Amino acid sequence: xxxxxxxxxxxxxxxxxxxxxxxxxxxxxxxxxxxxxxxxxxxxxxxxxxxxxxxxxxxxxxxxxxxxxxxxxxxxxxxxxxxxxxxxxxxxxxxxxxxxxx
Numbered sequence: 047x048x049x050x051x052x053x054x055x056x057x058x059x060x061x062x063x064x065x066x067x068x069x070x071x072x073x074x075x076x077x078x079x080x081x082x083x084x085x086x087x088x089x090x091x092x093x094x095x096x097x098x099x100x101x102x103x104x105x106x107x108x109x110x111x112x113x114x115x116x117x118x119x120x121x122x123x124x125x126x127x128x129x130x131x132x133x134x135x136x137x138x139x140x141x142x143x144x145x146x147x148x
Contacts, residue, residue: 047074047111048127048138053147055114056124057084062109066117070106078108085109120145 049055049069056066062084071080087107093100115124120143127147130139138147 047072047077048129049079049111049114049116054117055079055081056117057081057109057114058124059113060085060109071108072111073108076108077111079111079114080106080108081114082106116140116147118142118145119147 049072051069051072053069054066055069057063065084067081067084069079070082073079083106085107086104089103089105091101091103116127117123118125118140120140123142125140125142128139128141129136131137132146139145140147
């Protein structure tokens with residue numbers, strides 16, 4: 047996965063297509079990421095006490111990493127990510143503009 051926690055991404059597919067957000071958590075084993083406020087699902091929660099009321103809670107669920115693109119810092123649009131050697135360090139670079147990603 048070329049994206050990691052803290053990256054600003056734009057959603058390319060799904061119900062939240064076109065929206066931007068920052069990655070809160072990455073799951074490299076499954077290839078998914080969690081973006082706060084995106085891919086919201088409703089979960090029905092049982093009451094914890096007897097005689098209490100249950101509720102419906104909205105929670106963000108992970109989205110496939112292939113359905114998002116990193117926002118290019120120069121243009122503000124989606125871009126793919128490549129890696130480049132700068133000195134003896136490997137850095138991530140936005141393909142569209144060639145700018146280095148944090």
